[in-house]
Amino acid sequence: MSLVLAVEVDGGGAHAPRRVRHVAEVAERAGFALVTIEDDLLRPGRIGAVERAAFIAASTTVLSVAPVVSTTYTEPFHVSSQLASVDHIAAGRAGWVVAASPQPEAAAAWGRPQADPRQEALDAVRVVRALWDSWEDDAVIRDVATGRYLDRDRLHYVDFAGAAYTVKGPAIVPRPPQGQLVVLARPGLVPDDEVDVALVGGADLDAVRRAAGATATPRTFAEVEVALDTAEADGADRVRSAPWASAEHLRYTGSAEGLVRLLRELDPWVDGVRLHPLALDEDLAVLSQLVVPALVKERLATRPLPGVALRQTLGLPRPQNRFAIPGGVA
Known part of the structure; x- marks a missing residue:
């Protein structure tokens, strides 16, 4: 399987509709399979990641799209409905990057005691997944002759009771086209058996390889921050004038050719990469014009195909509905 190419597109002004459309069009034309969209509970006034994902x-x-949605202080019933709606809009091209917001400022902003981020993440992912299954695939009838829209026997309660909330269900949105959206998360936040794609980082190639080898998720993506040489400045100069976003990711500074070599070295160890541009406009242009075409030419990556769901792009099967399986667990 060739590398699946993803890019984080939450750069300056990326919450404005025209800007969102432009960035998505550039990424799609270039051949990226997936874009992710960051969000932040502590930055009011921005259009949320889910809303931008729907756009x-x-x-x-x-092009597939996966918004970052924090499980801290958010209601999993609403998260489930919103993400399922995005998958319906995208005809099966949606995912979910699970995140947590452990900062004390977030608890204060929401007027709640500081939560255990891992427990809330686990509870939320389990509830969201159960709600996606709470409608069986053939629950919608649309029988005009009888006036029946739903088969009530194919809608199910999830009956979840946790420390912070209870959820009865069923969902208010039919099961997503993919059955279950692709769930992406960093190792340690959510157990591997609840995750489809682990987002692994590391200070160097060996660290990334170890992190990828330590996961039991079906797929792994390497997290790579990039500061590429442009016509105006080389990557090293650009880093000196703008800080890196995270200390947890592999970092690359330099030419497009050097990045292609790095990704070639990563190819045997991971199923994809999520690139984090230092500055979206500058780096996305180089990625689109030089990096992605070179990877496609070398067959290290392939362009996404029309009518193909994100699960298919990743080589993941469409899950059976737990309620439709005899003895299935809610």
Whole structure:
């Protein structure tokens, strides 16, 4: 399987609709399979990641989109409905990057005691997944002759009771086209058996390889921050004038050719990469014009195809509905 290419597109002004459309169009034309969109509970006034994901889903044809949605202080019932709606808009091209917000400032902003981020993440992912299954695939009838829209026997309660909330269900949105959206998360936040794609980092190649080898998720993506040489400045100069976003990711500074070599070295160890541009406009242009075409030419990556769900792009099967399986667990 060739590398699946993803890029984080939450750069300056990326919450404005025209800007969102432009960035998505550039990424889609370049051949990226997936864009992710950051969010932050402590930055009011921005259009949320889910809303921007829905806009991208409606504005593209082959590009998949996965918003970052924190499980801290958010209601999993609403998260489930919102993400399922994005998958319906995208005809199966949606995912979910699970995140947590452990900062004391977040608890204060929401007027709640500081939560255990891992427990809330685990509870939320389990509830969201159960709610996606709470409608069986053929629950919608649309029988005009009888006036029946739903088969109530194919809607199910999830009956979850946790430390912070209870959820009865069923969902208010039919099961997503993919059955279950692709769930991405960093190792340690959510148990591997609840995750489809682990987002692994590391200070160097060996650290990334170890992190990838330590996961039991079906797929792994390497997290790589990039500061590429441009016509105006080389990557090293650009880093000196702008800080890196995270200390947990592999970092690359330099030419497009050097990045292609790095990704070639990563290819045997991971199933994909999520690139984090230092500055979205500058780096996305180089990635689109030089890096992605070179990877496709070497067959290290392939362009996404029309009508293909994100699960198919990743080589993941469409899950059976737990309630439709005899003895299934809610």
